[in-house]
Amino acid sequence: MALPVAAWLVFVVGAAAWFGAMHMSEESVRAQEFYRWINGVGGFTWWVTAMQAVTGVLLAAHLILEDRVTGTTAHWLTRPISGGRMLAAKVVSGGLLFVLAPAVLMVPVWAAHGFSPGEVARAAGEFMAWQTGLTGLAFGFAALSKSLAQFFFAGLGTVVAVPVAAMVLQLMQNKRLLENAEAARTWWWLLAVLVVAFMIRVLLHQYFTRQTTRGWWTLAAGGVGLIALRAIAPDAMMQWAPPPRAKTRVSELPGERFAGEVAVKKIVTPFNRDLPLAVFLTVGGAATGGDFLAPENSLGVNVELPDRRRAGLAMSPGGLWGEEAAKRIGGLTRDDGPVEWDMAARLGAVIDLPSVGSTASVTGNMTLARMRGRMLAEVPLRAGASGRSGSSELRVVGLGGAAERAEISVILEERDSLFVRDVGLTAGRGERAMDQSRRDVYLLVNRAGGICKCLHIVELGSANMGAMLVSARRLESTVPTQGEGRGRVELPGWREGAVLMKVRFELVGRVVRSVTSANVALVAEEEKK
């Protein structure tokens, strides 16, 4: 087994090293091939990662099956080796071979790609947690299997059957999968803890009693229990969120500053039933308080319709996000006064749409996420420019844009450690956006000209392997202009000295405040036009 494990380790490290070393070419951008390029790389790395996982699992299973626990013919069963001692030996060897060894071998790869010691530790932790999960699953199933073939089919069957059954049950109950972000987070934690607990239970039971049939029943009962739990447990039961990672206590967050300062600008009634109801509102009076930034999004706001029915709503910022705070981070302004945030959301087609002229109000809970920003990289706005901060590397691959529409676009290749994979590009919408613990903002800055523009992000694709994430992104904006209205023209010379700044905001905490607006008359969609 030494040779296959060694080959697997070389493969894990080699593939990740190769992946880390490859770069997107400028030619591919010019040829408009980047979609194909990043998707091709993403698909390839997905397969490589999957193959690594599958072969790793099979090797881990083989480690157990070398000294089978089932049946009556294993050599060790007739030797003075207790089940506990054999299990301990397997856990130690599995831990060394499939958890520690690949992580240790990956350290130079991560270091070579600029990971700071903290990032290496974190990447190693995540990588080892993942490997521990896979190895634990493999151990549990292998301990109950007679052969690698039985392991493969039983394991595969269970791993596929449990989520599929859970999904079918949820669909039968007309319950959306992971509808609620907090419930989803709780569910995944619960799932991880239960799976680990079940596997430990199965391993201990099997090695100490060798009652294989009972072990399979335990596993089956666990699977059924998980399905039942997911299918019948109301989301409300699972709305448990782990505390924010930052040390700031929620009670210290000045969330009350937002209370009562929500103004509904207008609620638009569609002229056509196929169009959604739109709500625009402003959250005002938000002092930024130094590095703090608020609000992120609002969540769970209800629109109260004339017949007192309520429709759920998740809001997103209407304007470009984070520009005001980013200006301060970039040193373009020292203003730390109140900020007004425009927010907008569209409901899905509402049954019995209210008529124009009637009124509606906005009521419900508004969740405010507070984030702290720091600058990761500042690079000149030209192709080939690059900057790095720890594992985060930014490279301008190419520049473009439609001149007739006065637009600019920047193609970026970015590298990060995988643990920041939840950094959103478009940050998701509504509820999902609230779930993020980090968010990147890109600014087009010309200090001499006092220009700071927040760039719109378009995700082109991403690929990850070995705790490294490579993303291709396109940043879009209109060119900086001067003048008013129809007389606005491109600001001359804005490109000289222009830089691209990458600012990363990280979650400090969330606060929830009640919101009740005054009644607002519904405006027809045509009027808006």
Added chain:
Amino acid sequence: MNIIETQNLTRRYGRTEAVHELNLAVPAGSVCALLGANGAGKTTTLKVLMNLLAPTAGAATVLGVDSRKLGERERAQIGYVSENQQMPLWMTVRQLLDYCRPFYPTWDAALEKTLLDRFALPAERKLGQLSRGMLMKAALLSSLAYRPKLLVLDEPFSGLDPLVRDEFIKGVLEVSEAGEWTVLVSSHDIEEVERLADRVALLEAGRLKFNETTEALQGRFRRIEVTLGESEAKLAAPPAGWLEVERAGRVVRFVDSGYERTATEQACRERFADAAVTAQPMSLRDIFISLARAGRRFDKLTAEATAKETVS
């Protein structure tokens, strides 16, 4: 003192009963052969004794400990070699011995070397590259080198050529001469067992037919040949202990399973008035075959009787 004892030991596989209320005792210091046709329950019995299988009912004690509670201490005193055992084929012979050695406080390095030489095992060759005979010898070596108090051999001779069998038996005998130990060997290869065993237990369809010393067994079995005189033979109701009774012309042959010279001659005179009776000792193999045939005949008669009862 008995090294192995079973009390009404029963083991079922689903509805099939492999061992039925077995009461077996193997005294310390004996070499006991567990004989029986294929499917008689020999391997199942040994697996229950080794706690590889749990008994469905009844109990067994091995080295004075309930078989279900055999721990590291007891296993360090038991050697087990089975034709079905999965050896770590990726190890070399040397690695196997190095792997086993630390588990046994009584490991005898000198004996290991002696047996390694006697068995002519290539120490640096992987077990997976050894012939079946070599592999069995390696298994035996790794089970003898610590001078176990109890050696359990499950069909150790199957698939081995005569030369290897001879070496195998000599190896076992050599160690047995060196100390007090007990051997329980299951086999349907009776000729080889005959050289080893001083005690024989016969299993038939999971039931124990007998368990006695080889000497006593061979003492009570004789092949009898009766040459009839002028008078008629009365063969209608032979004694229950007469097996395979057959007549060819003026000669009647049978196996007496309870031979006792005067009693057998008396029984013959009652049925064959002026016949000449000769009694030949039997090998274990012949005894086993006679019993197996008698068992089958009995089973067939029982089956026919059951069928008739069902029809009527």
